[in-house]
Amino acid sequence: MRTWGVSDSMKLYHIEAWGDQYFSINPAGNLTVHPKRGEGPGVDLLSVVNEIRSQGLGLPVLIRFQDIIRHRVVALNEAFRKSISEFNYKGRYQGVYPIKVNQMREVVEEILDAGRPYDFGLEAGSKAELAAVIAMNVSPSSLIICNGYKDYAFIKSALLGIKLGKRVIIVVEKLSELPHIISIAKEMGVTPQIGIRCKLYSRGSGKWESSGGEFAKFGLTTPELLHAVKILEQEGLKDSFKLLHFHIGSQITNIKTVKDAVKEGTRIYAKLRKMGLNLEFLDVGGGLGVDYDGSRTNFESSINYSLHEYVSDVVYSIQEICQAEEVPEPNIVSESGRALVAHHSVLIVNVFGKIEVGAAPISVEESPDEDDVVKEMRYLSQNLSSKNLLEHFHDAIQRKEEALSMFKLGFLSLEDKAKVEILFWQICKTIHKNSTGLRYVPDEIEALNKHLSDQFLCNFSLFQSMPDHWAIQHLFPIIPIHRHDEEPSHQATLVDITCDSDGKVSKFIDLRDIKDTLPLHSLKPRESYYLGFFLMGAYQDIMGDLHNLFGRVNEVHVFLDETEPGGYYIEEVIRGNNLAGVLSLIQYSATDMEKRVKEQIEARVREGMIKPKEGVDLQNFYEEVLHGYTYMDMDKQMKLMQLADEAAERAISTPEEQTGMTPISVTLN
Numbered sequence: 001m002r003t004w005g006v007s008d009s010m011k012l013y014h015i016e017a018w019g020d021q022y023f024s025i026n027p028a029g030n031l032t033v034h035p036k037r038g039e040g041p042g043v044d045l046l047s048v049v050n051e052i053r054s055q056g057l058g059l060p061v062l063i064r065f066q067d068i069i070r071h072r073v074v075a076l077n078e079a080f081r082k083s084i085s086e087f088n089y090k091g092r093y094q095g096v097y098p099i100k101v102n103q104m105r106e107v108v109e110e111i112l113d114a115g116r117p118y119d120f121g122l123e124a125g126s127k128a129e130l131a132a133v134i135a136m137n138v139s140p141s142s143l144i145i146c147n148g149y150k151d152y153a154f155i156k157s158a159l160l161g162i163k164l165g166k167r168v169i170i171v172v173e174k175l176s177e178l179p180h181i182i183s184i185a186k187e188m189g190v191t192p193q194i195g196i197r198c199k200l201y202s203r204g205s206g207k208w209e210s211s212g213g214e215f216a217k218f219g220l221t222t223p224e225l226l227h228a229v230k231i232l233e234q235e236g237l238k239d240s241f242k243l244l245h246f247h248i249g250s251q252i253t254n255i256k257t258v259k260d261a262v263k264e265g266t267r268i269y270a271k272l273r274k275m276g277l278n279l280e281f282l283d284v285g286g287g288l289g290v291d292y293d294g295s296r297t298n299f300e301s302s303i304n305y306s307l308h309e310y311v312s313d314v315v316y317s318i319q320e321i322c323q324a325e326e327v328p329e330p331n332i333v334s335e336s337g338r339a340l341v342a343h344h345s346v347l348i349v350n351v352f353g354k355i356e357v358g359a360a361p362i363s364v365e366e367s368p369d370e371d372d373v374v375k376e377m378r379y380l381s382q383n384l385s386s387k388n389l390l391e392h393f394h395d396a397i398q399r400k401e402e403a404l405s406m407f408k409l410g411f412l413s414l415e416d417k418a419k420v421e422i423l424f425w426q427i428c429k430t431i432h433k434n435s436t437g438l439r440y441v442p443d444e445i446e447a448l449n450k451h452l453s454d455q456f457l458c459n460f461s462l463f464q465s466m467p468d469h470w471a472i473q474h475l476f477p478i479i480p481i482h483r484h485d486e487e488p489s490h491q492a493t494l495v496d497i498t499c500d501s502d503g504k505v506s507k508f509i510d511l512r513d514i515k516d517t518l519p520l521h522s523l524k525p526r527e528s529y530y531l532g533f534f535l536m537g538a539y540q541d542i543m544g545d546l547h548n549l550f551g552r553v554n555e556v557h558v559f560l561d562e563t564e565p566g567g568y569y570i571e572e573v574i575r576g577n578n579l580a581g582v583l584s585l586i587q588y589s590a591t592d593m594e595k596r597v598k599e600q601i602e603a604r605v606r607e608g609m610i611k612p613k614e615g616v617d618l619q620n621f622y623e624e625v626l627h628g629y630t631y632m633d634m635d636k637q638m639k640l641m642q643l644a645d646e647a648a649e650r651a652i653s654t655p656e657e658q659t660g661m662t663p664i665s666v667t668l669n
Contacts, residue, residue, distance in 0.1 A: 022037055022038075025484045040560070045063075046481055047566050058635075060349045063345070095115075097120065099133065102542065106557060108132070121144055123145040134164070169281075174220070175220055193242045198246050202260045238277065244279055258287065262313070263321055266318045273325075282330040286334070286336055290338055294477075301474065301475040341537040343534075349458045351458055358452070360422045374419045381423050385434075403420040452491070458495065478531060481530045481532040483521050491517035498547055500548070552576045579626050601618055
């Protein structure tokens with residue numbers, strides 16, 4: 001029998017497809033991160049997790065590889081430089097990062113630092129974002145693009161940026177904004193730099209295709225665009241119109257959609273130039289996607305193009321239209337965010353147990369008084385063959401339904417009902433196992449793979465850490481970060497620790513389809529098992545909610561350094577929310593709660609229900625919990641499991657007739 005190896009895990013989890021050379025597996029079977037995309041030594045992810053744990057930091061934890069951000073910024077800018085040179089394009093590329101994708105300060109600062117040689121700028125879509133951007137050390141030559149609906153404070157903040165010597169362009173999203181911009185600019189004595197977003201008939205592709213088209217939320221129609229030009233001419237601000245903008249949606253899956261939109265947008269730019277408007281920039285918006293499943297298709301979780309193809313098609317399409325219209329080629333702006341930050345962030349969660357379908361903690365041995373329906377189910381279990389799989393499967397379903405009806409009517413004991421359920425799932429497991437290798441497997445039996453899957457219990461909140469999966473069923477690569485030299489033996493779905501039935505992951509990436517289960521390894525007693533949720537850097541950080549009051553997770557920033565052990569160092573640790581922190585967000589005061597609990601404990605002490613020393617211990621415990629991590633403390637959980645194991649061993653060594661109890665096994669890690 002062939003031994004399972006690292007190469008088998010690479011194929012099983014499609015790491016080469018979605019990893020884009022940033023991720024691989026080392027000979028020890030551990031997931032390795034390559035921040036320079038295959039160049040130089042990698043960072044052992046398990047080693048990083050072990051160092052985090054040694055510092056007393058609990059899981060789940062978000063690990064940011066800042067060097068990946070830098071690599072992505074350079075790759076995008078160099079791709080545009082190369083295409084501009086190849087096509088002898090007359091304009092330049094000057095991109096901006098839309099901070100809504102990930103507003104974390106160190107992420108934004110890393111992008112600015114990596115993009116400084118390219119005059120790479122920022123985009124803000126709200127007053128809060130603009131306040132952060134204005135305070136940033138943005139190069140005077142870099143662009144600051146202001147999108148989104150704007151009130152007085154937003155507009156004045158943008159004009160303040162101009163007064164500070166920054167290149168701020170205010171994009172008009174609706175016609176009524178333009179008079180306000182002009183009025184406030186006059187009030188401040190500032191000449192505004194204005195962009196206008198136009199509505200295209202072209203629409204995006206994928207989940208966000210409704211962002212574009214004539215019914216889009218933002219942008220001016222053609223008549224509104226012409227009226228805006230007239231207003232600018234009347235106000236003597238014709239030369240303030242610097243940028244034409246369009247956007248057709250995030251995560252554009254089909255390159256044809258990109259080309260169609262760019263050609264339509266460029267045609268509008270060309271006509272405006274012919275009207276005598278001295279436009280400098282054409283902003284093609286965002287939409288550069290990420291291949292989350294590695295299939296390189298136009299499926300929602302993928303893209304059917306590369307970075308090079310995207311950039312080449314944008315540059316060529318703009319040039320083609322401009323040459324045909326005989327107008328100057330504009331400087332190109334793009335607002336790529338997802339493609340810059342998705343790869344750099346990995347969420348690590350620990351698995352603390354599993355729920356196994358059809359587990360049999362009680363005996364199913366035959367007894368003389370059991371009902372006929374149990375005997376019939378037992379017969380089916382003992383007489384399965386490859387020739388009668390489907391027939392016996394149907395018979396088993398019928399017997400199970402019959403047993404349920406009998407139980408509801410009071411004709412079946414609870415013990416016999418339990419036996420029927422155990423035997424039914426044993427039959428299903430045997431049928432599914434025996435069906436492998438058959439030339440034809442009926443759909444009903446094929447579907448058993450999903451129904452028989454284990455539920456692995458994971459220490460995280462789906463709503464806090466992966467909201468896009470819950471809200472729009474967006475797929476992310478999820479794999480173990482270790483034990484890849486072992487063959488996984490379980491098909492599983494994942495459940496989180498929230499008290500919500502929606503807190504589960506039951507859809508996983510695949511090159512050809514969407515898988516209902518994820519191959520995982522057997523859990524080993526008192527040994528940690530870690531899963532990595534990859535490509536998490538875009539949107540997930542900021543969009544997470546406080547469902548069940550699970551707050552932000554712990555976070556560490558990792559940088560490459562070949563002189564350090566393991567080739568990396570942890571630059572910063574940002575602790576996640578404690579209970580007091582998340583409770584304060586909903587108007588609970590930790591000091592007040594501690595006082596109230598203390599008063600209740602003191603009252604019980606006076607009543608003689610609690611001893612004074614016990615009261616002090618309980619108060620200290622309450623305060624310790626209040627200032628602890630909102631997620632499960634797995635170190636203490638391990639101690640509890642050890643105590644449970646010891647108790648189980650004592651119970652087994654005690655005669656049943658003395659204890660009156662039958663040991664029940666549970667699967668915990």
